[in-house]
Amino acid sequence: MSEATLHAERATSVRLERALVALGIAALVAAPFVIYPIFVMKMLCFALFACAFNLLLGYTGLLSFGHAAFFGGAAYFCAYAVKAWGWPPEAGILLGTAGAAGMGLVMGFLAIRRQGIYFAMITLALAQMFYFFCVQAPFTEGEDGIQGVPRGHLFGVVDLNAPMTMYFFVLAIFLIGVFAVWRIVNSPFGMILRSIRENENRAISLGYSVGRYKLAAFVMSAALAGLAGATKAIVFQFATLTDVTWQMSGEVILMTLLGGIGTMVGPVVGAGLVVGLENTLATSGFPVTIATGLIFMVCVLIFRRGIVGEIYARWLGLKG
Numbered sequence: 001m002s003e004a005t006l007h008a009e010r011a012t013s014v015r016l017e018r019a020l021v022a023l024g025i026a027a028l029v030a031a032p033f034v035i036y037p038i039f040v041m042k043m044l045c046f047a048l049f050a051c052a053f054n055l056l057l058g059y060t061g062l063l064s065f066g067h068a069a070f071f072g073g074a075a076y077f078c079a080y081a082v083k084a085w086g087w088p089p090e091a092g093i094l095l096g097t098a099g100a101a102g103m104g105l106v107m108g109f110l111a112i113r114r115q116g117i118y119f120a121m122i123t124l125a126l127a128q129m130f131y132f133f134c135v136q137a138p139f140t141e142g143e144d145g146i147q148g149v150p151r152g153h154l155f156g157v158v159d160l161n162a163p164m165t166m167y168f169f170v171l172a173i174f175l176i177g178v179f180a181v182w183r184i185v186n187s188p189f190g191m192i193l194r195s196i197r198e199n200e201n202r203a204i205s206l207g208y209s210v211g212r213y214k215l216a217a218f219v220m221s222a223a224l225a226g227l228a229g230a231t232k233a234i235v236f237q238f239a240t241l242t243d244v245t246w247q248m249s250g251e252v253i254l255m256t257l258l259g260g261i262g263t264m265v266g267p268v269v270g271a272g273l274v275v276g277l278e279n280t281l282a283t284s285g286f287p288v289t290i291a292t293g294l295i296f297m298v299c300v301l302i303f304r305r306g307i308v309g310e311i312y313a314r315w316l317g318l319k320g
Helices: 003-033 037-060 068-084 089-111 116-136 163-185 188-198 200-205 210-236 246-259 266-281 288-302 307-315
Strands: none
Touching: 003 037, 003 163, 037 163, 037 188, 037 210, 037 246, 037 266, 068 089, 068 116, 068 210, 068 246, 089 116, 089 210, 116 246, 163 188, 163 210, 188 200, 188 210, 200 210, 246 266, 246 288, 246 307, 266 288, 266 307
C-alpha cells in the first residue's frame, strides 16, 4: 500500500472520529432532556470505566481481572470522605481518584512481573483480597455499604442535588476523562505502549524500560477507573460491595470487548449497550446475564473486533 493511500486513509479516519465526537457530544448534551438523567449518568460512569480499562487492555495489551478494586475502592473512599468527614464532592472525587491510583501502584508493582494469564490471575487475586478487606473493614459498613452520601455543593456554590446540574457535572468529568485517555494514547508515551503491545521483546531491544511503562499505564488506568467509581458514588449516593466484586471486573471486560478493543469510541458504545440492556430487562422476567451472554456470542461470531472495531476494519476499510 502506497504512502499516499495510507495518508488518505488516516485523514479519513481523523475526519470520521471528529464527526463522531461532535455528534456524540451533541447527543449527550441533549440526552437528559429526552432520557431519564440518572440512567444516562450511570452510562457515562461505566463508559469512563470501560475507557480506563481499554487504556490498559487495548493499548498496552495487559488483561486485568481486578479493575473492580479501583472502581469500587474509589467509590468507598469518596463516599466515606464526603459523608463522614464532610468533604465537598470535588474533594471526595479527587481523594477517590488518588486512592485508586495508589492502589494501582501497589497492585501493578506486584502484577507486572508476570505476563499473560499469570498477570490476569494476580490482578484477580489482589482484587479479591481487597474485596474481603471491604467486607471486614469498619468504615465500609459491611454488606450494607455506605448509604446516604450527600451530593453537596460543587465548590461550595453549585447545588448538585438538582438532577440537571448533577448531569452536566458528570458529563464534564466524563469528557475530561475521555480526553485524558485520548491524549495519553496519542502521545509519544502512547506510541511506546502500542509498541509494547505489538512486540514487547523489540521494545526492550530498543532500550525502553518496559516494566516502568507498564506500571505507568496500570496506574493511569486505575486512576481513571477510580474517577469513574468516585463519580458514581456521588451520583447514586452510596457505595456497596457490588462495585468491588469480580463480576464487576468481568462486566467492564464485556463492555470493552463488545464495543471494540483499542478504539476510543468502542468502550463507550459497549457500556451504553450493556447498561441499556440491564435497565431494559430489570423489570422483566428474562435474566440479564443470559441476554448479555447471547449478545456477546453474536458479537464474537459477527463482530470479532467489536462493534466499532468491525466498522473501522470492514465497512470503512480502516484499522481501528
